Amino acid sequence: MPSTNTTTRYVYDAFLSYSHGADAKMAPAVHRALSRLAKPWNRPRALRIFRDQASLEAGADLWATIEAKLSASRHLVLLASPQAARSPWVGREIAHWKQHREPATFLIVLTDGEMHWDHSARDFDRTRTTALPPEVFGWFEAEPLWVDLTWARSETTLSLGHARFRQNIGTLAAALHGVSKDELDSEEARQHARSVGVRRGLTWGLAFFLVVSLVFGVMAQMRGDEAERRRKEADGQRRVAAVRALLAESRSRLADDPRTAVRLGLTAYGLLPTTETRAALVDVLRRTPYAGASHGPDETGPFVRRLSDDAGVLATAGKGTLKLWDISQPGRRRLLHRLTSPRGTVEDIAFSRDGRTLFVATTKGHALWDIATPDRPRPLPGLPGATGLDGGGFGDGDRTLATVRDGKGSSGRMDLWDVADPDRPRRLGSVTGVYDATEVQMSPDGKTVVSATGKVILNEADTGKTTIEHGSGMTAWDTSDPARPRRLGRNDAWGGALAFSPDGRTLISSHSRTAYVWRIRPSRAPRLLSRLRGHRGAVTAAAFGSDGKAAITLDEQGSAVRWDLARPDKPRSRGKLLATERRGGQDVAFTPDGRHIREVDSRDAVASWRMDSEPGPWQRAQAAADPVAVAAVAIRPDGRTAATAGTRGLVLWDITDHDKPRRLAVLHGFSGNMTDVAFSADGRYLAGGDGASRVILWDTSNRRHPRKTATLRTRGPVASLAFSPRAPLLVTSGNHPRFTGRIDGWATLWNLKGGRPVETRSYTLKSYTDASVASFSPDGRLLALPGAGSGLFDMGDPNRPRHLKWDSVAVIQQDTAFSTKRKLLAVGERVYRVNGTSLHKPAVELPDAPDRGGRVAFHPDGNLLATADDEGTAVLWDIGDLRYPHVAAELPALDDSVDDVAFTPDGRTLLTGGGDGTLRLWDLGPLPAAAHDPKRLACQVAGGGLDHTQWLRHAPGLAYRDLCR
Missing domain, CATH: 2.130.10.10 (YVTN repeat-like/Quinoprotein amine dehydrogenase)
Structure with a gap:
C-alpha cells in the first residue's frame, strides 16, 4: 500500500523521470526553470530537483541508488513521451512510486506523443495514448494534473524568459510548492523586490541614480522590443495555429479524401517548413494509397474507354474520335496518336494481352491496328465478312480473337478468328442463336469464352402485365475446338465486369x-x-x-x-x-x-x-539464416544476391524474388563467429571476417558453388571489411586486446591485384579505443575510419594512403557509411557534408538518435538513412533536407537486436539481420519517393495545391500562395 506518513523529511522536492533519448535537452531546461522560479534571495534554489545526469553519484548498484533517491523525493515528475513509454527504467521508477506513494504526488509533463483522458472509464484512453508507460494506466480515479510542453520541442532556447514556457513551468511549480499559481506569482514578485532592495542598499548614492537612469532607459527599450516581439509572436502564433489545424485536418481526411489530405499537408509545409511539417507531409504521402490522377478533355456522352493489360496505354473513343494516350506515369498523360475511327458508333475496344494489337468494334464495322509502337500505329486488314460487331476479346496467346454481334431476340452471333498472322486473319468457327452477345472475353489459353449481355427483353401480354421474356446474363463456351464452339452453361444476371485470371x-x-x-x-x-x-x-x-x-x-x-x-x-x-x-x-x-x-x-x-498492403516499410519475407544470430548483411551490386554472416558461417541468398528468398550456398571454414561480410564492387568476390582473426575470400562467379581463393590472417578479431569501389583494395579493421586490459584498434590495407592478397599498409589506432567500421566514398578517393586518433585517408594513390586531418570523433564502435548519390558521410548519429577530401563542420546530428546501436546505411538516392538498433528495431531517417532531419519510419520492434541494415540497389527493399538469426526483407513502399522531394511528389499526386476558395476555408487570414508553381 502507498505510504501515508506525512512526517517524512524529504531531501528532494521532485524526482525527474524521463527518456534520455527523447528529452536529453528538455529535462535540463525543466530542471533549471523549477530551481529558479520564485527563488528566495537568500537560498541557492527554489526547489531541489533530482535529475540523474545532474544529481546521481557513482555507485556499485545503480537501481539501489535510484530507489533511495525516489524515497527521498516528495513528488515524481514524468516527462512523458513515446520513448519514455517504452523505457524499462521509467517503467520501473513509476512502479516503485505506485507501491509507496499516492497518485496525488505524481505529476506529468507531456513532451511528445499524445495523452487522452477517458472520463467515462475514469482512466487514460489506452488506444489513443502513446506517451504513457503501462504502469500509469488504471492508477488514477480522476484526471491528474499534466502540463503540455509538446510545442517546446521545436524551440531552440527554453528559459524563464520565454513567456509560454514560464507559464507552463509556473503551473508545475505551483503543484510542487503546494500553493496556488497566484500565490506563487506573488511570492516570486516579493522575493524579487527584496533582492532589488538589498542591492540598492549596498550601492553608493551616485551609482544608485546612475543605475536608476540606466534601468529606466533599458526598460523603455525593452518595452519597445517587447511590443515588437509580441507582434511578431502573434503573427507567428496565427501561422502556427493555422498549420496545426491543417495538419489535423490532413490526417482526418486521409481515408476518405486522399487528394485533399495531401494538399492540406503540402500547405502546412509550405507555410511553415519545419521538421514537424515535413515529417507530417512525408507521412501522408507514405500512408495514402492514392498516387495521382490525370485528366482528359472531360467529355461526357457515349464514350468507350479501355486500359491496356499493363495499364500503360489508354484508348478512348466517341463522337468520331479514337485516341491513344500514354498513362505510364501516375498523374500524367501524353497523347500518342489520333486514329481514324471506323464508321458507326464505337461499342467496344479490346487490347491484346501483349499490348501489340488493338481491336475496335462499331455498329457499322470494326478495325484492327498494330500498336507495337503506340505513337505510330499501323492499320491491319479487317476480319473478312464481319460487320456491325459489339465486342471482342483476345486469347490463346493473342493468336485468337473472339467477337460477338448482338441481334434481335436470340439471333446474336459469336465468331472465333485466327489472328496469329494479323495481316491475314481468318475465321475459325462460329455459333449463331446467341442471346448473350454484347460483351465477350476469352481465357488466356483460348479454351474458354464467356459472352454476356446486360439487355432485358420485356413481354407485354394481352392481360396488361409486363413480364421478362429474356434477362441479362452470361454464357460460357468450350472453345478448345474453335471450329465447333460448345455451350457449357448460362448464368442469369450480368452487370458489366468480366475478367479472367492469368x-x-x-x-x-x-x-x-x-x-x-x-x-x-x-x-x-x-x-x-x-x-x-x-x-x-x-x-x-x-x-x-x-x-x-x-x-x-x-x-x-x-x-x-x-x-x-x-x-x-x-x-x-x-x-x-x-x-x-x-x-x-x-x-x-x-x-x-x-x-x-x-x-x-x-x-x-x-x-x-x-x-501496397501497408504504408511501408512492411515485411515482405523472412528466412532463417543462422541458429543464433546474423551479425552482418551484404548485397551484391546486381541486387540479385545477398550474404549473411552468422555464428556458423556465411550464407548466400537469391533475392531476385523479394517475396521468396532462396538459400544458394553455405560457406564454412571460419574458426570463430562471423563478424562482417562484404562484396567487391564488381560483385565477383565475397569477403567474410570472424572473431578468430581470419578473413576468407570467395569467388562467387558461380553463386551455387563459390570457390575459396584466399585466407588472410589479421592482427586481431575482425570488426569490419570494406572493398574499394575503384581499386583492387580491401580494408580490414578490428580490435587487438592487450594483457593490460586495454584494447587497441587496428586497420590493414590489402592489395588484391593478381588474385593473391598482399598487405600493403597497416595502422594502429590510439589506445583505449575500439575500431570503428570502415567505409569508402563512392569514387574510392576517401576512406573513413573514425574514432580517437583515426579519421579520413586520401586514397588517391592506393599504394600511398595519406592521413587527412580530421578532428577525432569520440565514439566507440561507430559505423560509417558514404552516400552514393549525395556527398554525405554518416558516422553513427552524425551526418557530415563531404567537400573534396574534407568534411563540413559542424555535423548534422539526428534528433533523439540513440548513442548506441548497430550499422548504418544510406538509401541509393541518399535521402534516407537506416540505422540498426540493439534494442530490436531499425529506424529510417528522412535526411532529404538536412535542416529538418526526422524519423520517417520505424520498423516493428523485434525481441532481439537488429545488428545490420542494407538497401537493395533499386532502393525498394531493406534487408535486416540481427540477434534472432533471421534475415528479413522490408518493402519500403512510397517512402523513398516521399523523402526524396515531398513537395514535388505532393504536387504531382494532388495535381496542385489548394485553390483560392479552399485556401480561404483552410488558411484564413494568411496570404494565398500557389505552392506548386
Whole structure:
C-alpha cells in the first residue's frame, strides 16, 4: 500500500523521470526553470530537483541508488513521451512510486506523443495514448494534473524568459510548492523586490541614480522590443495555429479524401517548413494509397474507354474520335496518336494481352491496328465478312480473337478468328442463336469464352402485365475446338465486369453491387466459388494482378475494392480505394509489377493507386539464416544476391524474388563467429571476417558453388571489411586486446591485384579505443575510419594512403557509411557534408538518435538513412533536407537486436539481420519517393495545391500562395 506518513523529511522536492533519448535537452531546461522560479534571495534554489545526469553519484548498484533517491523525493515528475513509454527504467521508477506513494504526488509533463483522458472509464484512453508507460494506466480515479510542453520541442532556447514556457513551468511549480499559481506569482514578485532592495542598499548614492537612469532607459527599450516581439509572436502564433489545424485536418481526411489530405499537408509545409511539417507531409504521402490522377478533355456522352493489360496505354473513343494516350506515369498523360475511327458508333475496344494489337468494334464495322509502337500505329486488314460487331476479346496467346454481334431476340452471333498472322486473319468457327452477345472475353489459353449481355427483353401480354421474356446474363463456351464452339452453361444476371485470371482458371463477373468468383474447368460449366461484396454502386469492371492472387473490382461511383484471391473460395478484402470525385468507373488494370492499379472513369480521368498492403516499410519475407544470430548483411551490386554472416558461417541468398528468398550456398571454414561480410564492387568476390582473426575470400562467379581463393590472417578479431569501389583494395579493421586490459584498434590495407592478397599498409589506432567500421566514398578517393586518433585517408594513390586531418570523433564502435548519390558521410548519429577530401563542420546530428546501436546505411538516392538498433528495431531517417532531419519510419520492434541494415540497389527493399538469426526483407513502399522531394511528389499526386476558395476555408487570414508553381 502507498505510504501515508506525512512526517517524512524529504531531501528532494521532485524526482525527474524521463527518456534520455527523447528529452536529453528538455529535462535540463525543466530542471533549471523549477530551481529558479520564485527563488528566495537568500537560498541557492527554489526547489531541489533530482535529475540523474545532474544529481546521481557513482555507485556499485545503480537501481539501489535510484530507489533511495525516489524515497527521498516528495513528488515524481514524468516527462512523458513515446520513448519514455517504452523505457524499462521509467517503467520501473513509476512502479516503485505506485507501491509507496499516492497518485496525488505524481505529476506529468507531456513532451511528445499524445495523452487522452477517458472520463467515462475514469482512466487514460489506452488506444489513443502513446506517451504513457503501462504502469500509469488504471492508477488514477480522476484526471491528474499534466502540463503540455509538446510545442517546446521545436524551440531552440527554453528559459524563464520565454513567456509560454514560464507559464507552463509556473503551473508545475505551483503543484510542487503546494500553493496556488497566484500565490506563487506573488511570492516570486516579493522575493524579487527584496533582492532589488538589498542591492540598492549596498550601492553608493551616485551609482544608485546612475543605475536608476540606466534601468529606466533599458526598460523603455525593452518595452519597445517587447511590443515588437509580441507582434511578431502573434503573427507567428496565427501561422502556427493555422498549420496545426491543417495538419489535423490532413490526417482526418486521409481515408476518405486522399487528394485533399495531401494538399492540406503540402500547405502546412509550405507555410511553415519545419521538421514537424515535413515529417507530417512525408507521412501522408507514405500512408495514402492514392498516387495521382490525370485528366482528359472531360467529355461526357457515349464514350468507350479501355486500359491496356499493363495499364500503360489508354484508348478512348466517341463522337468520331479514337485516341491513344500514354498513362505510364501516375498523374500524367501524353497523347500518342489520333486514329481514324471506323464508321458507326464505337461499342467496344479490346487490347491484346501483349499490348501489340488493338481491336475496335462499331455498329457499322470494326478495325484492327498494330500498336507495337503506340505513337505510330499501323492499320491491319479487317476480319473478312464481319460487320456491325459489339465486342471482342483476345486469347490463346493473342493468336485468337473472339467477337460477338448482338441481334434481335436470340439471333446474336459469336465468331472465333485466327489472328496469329494479323495481316491475314481468318475465321475459325462460329455459333449463331446467341442471346448473350454484347460483351465477350476469352481465357488466356483460348479454351474458354464467356459472352454476356446486360439487355432485358420485356413481354407485354394481352392481360396488361409486363413480364421478362429474356434477362441479362452470361454464357460460357468450350472453345478448345474453335471450329465447333460448345455451350457449357448460362448464368442469369450480368452487370458489366468480366475478367479472367492469368492462368485462365478463375473468372470474375458482376451483377449489381456484387462480384462473383468462378472456377473455370476444361469442358465443364463454371462453378461459383464466392461472392465479393463491399461496393455501394454497381460493379462495372474487374482485373487480376500478374500473380493471379490479387484482384480489383471497380464500381459505377469510381470506388475500387482490393481483394486477396489466393484462396478464391475464401476471398479477403484488402481495403477500399475511395474515389476523390464520384464518377462512373469504366475500366481498371494492374501495372506489370502489381504495385499500382489504374482506373479510368466516365470523364476520362485516370487515377493511380498503390496496391501496397501497408504504408511501408512492411515485411515482405523472412528466412532463417543462422541458429543464433546474423551479425552482418551484404548485397551484391546486381541486387540479385545477398550474404549473411552468422555464428556458423556465411550464407548466400537469391533475392531476385523479394517475396521468396532462396538459400544458394553455405560457406564454412571460419574458426570463430562471423563478424562482417562484404562484396567487391564488381560483385565477383565475397569477403567474410570472424572473431578468430581470419578473413576468407570467395569467388562467387558461380553463386551455387563459390570457390575459396584466399585466407588472410589479421592482427586481431575482425570488426569490419570494406572493398574499394575503384581499386583492387580491401580494408580490414578490428580490435587487438592487450594483457593490460586495454584494447587497441587496428586497420590493414590489402592489395588484391593478381588474385593473391598482399598487405600493403597497416595502422594502429590510439589506445583505449575500439575500431570503428570502415567505409569508402563512392569514387574510392576517401576512406573513413573514425574514432580517437583515426579519421579520413586520401586514397588517391592506393599504394600511398595519406592521413587527412580530421578532428577525432569520440565514439566507440561507430559505423560509417558514404552516400552514393549525395556527398554525405554518416558516422553513427552524425551526418557530415563531404567537400573534396574534407568534411563540413559542424555535423548534422539526428534528433533523439540513440548513442548506441548497430550499422548504418544510406538509401541509393541518399535521402534516407537506416540505422540498426540493439534494442530490436531499425529506424529510417528522412535526411532529404538536412535542416529538418526526422524519423520517417520505424520498423516493428523485434525481441532481439537488429545488428545490420542494407538497401537493395533499386532502393525498394531493406534487408535486416540481427540477434534472432533471421534475415528479413522490408518493402519500403512510397517512402523513398516521399523523402526524396515531398513537395514535388505532393504536387504531382494532388495535381496542385489548394485553390483560392479552399485556401480561404483552410488558411484564413494568411496570404494565398500557389505552392506548386
